[in-house]
Amino acid sequence: MADEAIATGRLSAGEQSATHTLSRRRIGVPDIVFFVVAASSPLTVAAGGLPMSYGTTGVTGVPLIYLILAAVLAVFSAGYAAMSRHISNAGAFYSYIAQGLGRVTGVGASFVALVAYNAMQVGLYGLFGAAAAGLVSAHLGVDVPWWVCSLVALALIAFLGYRRIDLNARVLAVLLVCEGLTVLVFDIAQVGNAPAGLTAEPFTWSAVTTGAVGAGFCWVMASFMGFESGAIYSEECRDPRRTVSRATYIAVALIGVFYAFTAWAMSMGTGVDKIIDESAKNGTDLVFILGEATLGSAFSTLANVFMVTAVFAALLSFHNAVARYFFALGRERVLPARLGDSHPRHGSPYVGSLVQTAIALVVVVGFGVLGGDPTGTLFNWFTNLGALGVILLLVVTSVSVLGFFRRDSRGENGFSRIIAPTLAGAALAAILVLAVVNFNALLGTPPDSILNWLIPGLVLLAGIVGVGYGLRIKAADPATYARIGHGASAE
Template identity: 75%
Template sequence: MADEAIAAGRSAPTTTTENHELSRRRIGVAHIVFFVVAASSPLTVAAGGLPLSYATTGVVGIPVIYLVLATVLALFSGGYAAMSRHISNAGAFYAYVAQGLGRIPGVGASFVALVAYNAMQTGLYGLFGFAAAGVITAELGVDIPWWVASLAALLLIAFLGYRRIDLNARVLAVLLICESIIVVVFDASQVASAPAGLTMDAFSWSALTTGAVGAGFCWVMASFMGFESGAIYSEECRDPRRTVGRATYIAVGVIGVFYAFTAWAMGIGAGTGRVIDQAGEHGPDLLFVLGSDAMGPTFGRIGAVFLVTAVFAALLSFHNAVARYFFSLGREGVLPRGLGRTHPRHGSPYVGSVTQTLIAAVVLFVFAIVGDDPTETLFNWFTNLGALGVILLLVITSVSVIGFFLRDPRGENGWGRIVAPSLAALALAVILVLAIINFHALLGTPPDSMLNWLIPSLVLIAGIIGLGYGWWIKENRSDTYHRIGQGTSAPTPLP
């Protein structure tokens, strides 16, 4: 019966009350692309990321930066895809680092990942609450606190996270298609109207080098967050040896080209010589202002509604990623074993899902009491913390790919084993340094603000605690130590 169910593409029913395996063969390339692109959220980038990147950096050549970073991340994807053909583990970065650099560094990476992805997911509740409360007030005339809207989203996401992965994929597909249509319509309207005419000046060298280019790379890098999450679903996809790599390449290409075009279209609509001033004046409303000028006020109203659903899609995507990290670490005993339990019917990492929900609820409670602007504090602080952590993980993972294949090439070519990950590690390390140096530009704080070093230090602290905990496991829990990074596979010799 179980074999027949698997052959038909369904998960075999489970009769035990405790299960430690995710549902199998539920999703394919398209589903993972939906998860990945939804995390980066096209409409959120277009409405928030692009205007802020223009306004805070003064760089007209933002479209060029998207293409440059897409190239860098394609290099990263070369090694990432090669490693995904040999490792199938919901822990993704954690498993790759453990099998590439050693078990103790793997635990260190897992702690950075937990902090980064929890911060990204939780921080988005600030933006969601602000946007949703604004729409409700504008359309219904009902004034509600931002945290009420955020709490409603949290409960719905908790329900979806408890259910099957393919249900989540279908929800994300619908939301992502809707927000992408809005962005495409906006792009077309700006190109069609083009008050100053069509020009490719934004792709010139002078456009790229004028302004705070380092901060521009940091802002644009944040737009790609989530592109790497395909490997998290490797245990649930139909063909992990091919699906993860293909989905990652597709996601990087789609995000890079789509966002570069949107950045160019926004510059065309505002006027290449005026887009910096326009972005500074209107901020996140720039997309709706330009869209309404070209198509009428209805676009602004519809766009505001779909911005809410776009942020919800990103919340759901990051929630699923965090739940699977908890599951992977619990299954291997690095964290309490209960986190490694999956639902007997849905095959979802429901304990990890509930844990992530509780963490987010606590943070929402604290920020609701404090009463600060949720976009300037909760959203801005937490998402930038998360982005910095993910960049660090990308650097470490690139080095891990090299270490993994040095011990055994496993039939992979030199490009995927050595060249691509080496180039990616160097380029991403430069971006990491730029992000740290320009962190005040990301936060919008004065250069001497305590937050500029306090928030980045949390990533470092998480990694150090993880390394110390990994060493403690080695000295005191040998059985657990040998399971680190192995997933459902038998323990193998690692550094």
């Protein structure tokens, strides 16, 4: 009865003390899909990711790369989904790795996850601030510092993160539908007005090998960031054994097919022989230039508005992910126990939400005071740091699937337990190596820049520090060590 009262918000004032349980049975498959796809942000990919993919790599086969990576991630999802049927924990990667490869490795993974997801979320404030400030200046004639716009978004994100998960899901649903329809209208317009006619050339292997294919895979992989976050909401969904796996498969298919179509449509809008040059010349303005040419200035204006709301949706999605990682680690006493408190009425990880907000506030204000570049530095450096961390976690999680089912199949088939994680782990490891080797292409830095190794080094450092901390817990606090990776059942 107490859990039901918490979930429905019927607690009296005297009963409203912190709990360690997230709201139960609040969201279903569509809600998790909204969280996952919002993190990758269709309009942000169309306006930023695709022109950068084409312009910096010289690869015209970007659409085929999307389909290849969707297939790789679908294979990864087989093992990931199999584990989700046996582990329900807001810590997701942390819990999976702890139970598959050991508690110390799990703590190391949790530190990488915290760095990666915080970096992704905080970096997006730079893009949001720049886009919102530009919109206000263009249409209202008022020059507003980018960081002011970011702080307004930060306040709204903090409010939503404090509230129930289903409210967040409804907000994301509205924003995602708006930006998804905007991109779809753009795609149809480009296909309908292709100056050189329609061709399937971008889906051929020869098109993939036209340029720096390694960098091309890295850019496209960045578009899938967030697909793995479904398991983070496993404690709050209606049927953990089915909801997470279904949502993950749907999200991978949706992202892969939709973005491949958008990449192809954009190349049809310019002509395959011109997409590289036009992307390099116009960058993030390309989608608005093409949209205005085929749909008029009203579309360009609307797309700019939805670009701002799209980044806001991504901010909200990553904020919720970070808050739940803090919650999972606090509940198991890996981090301060206060982080494991959930709101008695909303069932939200409100302390973790507040901590994430504080981290973002410090970084945004710091960049604002010091006059930092919101897109070239805050957005570019931080989100690429985050993407690299997530790819590393995907590789380690693939190995953890093998470890988790090594002695007990738990009723899962051989493909999900052995074949899928082995194939996915090898493919993702290759992508990780490509990402590190081609990191200068992602950052836009010279090949000899120290940043090309310093930023990837931060991911490795986080993992090493986490493993060291895990060893310390093992030696000094056996009770906490026994709880690691086991969620609510560890209490």
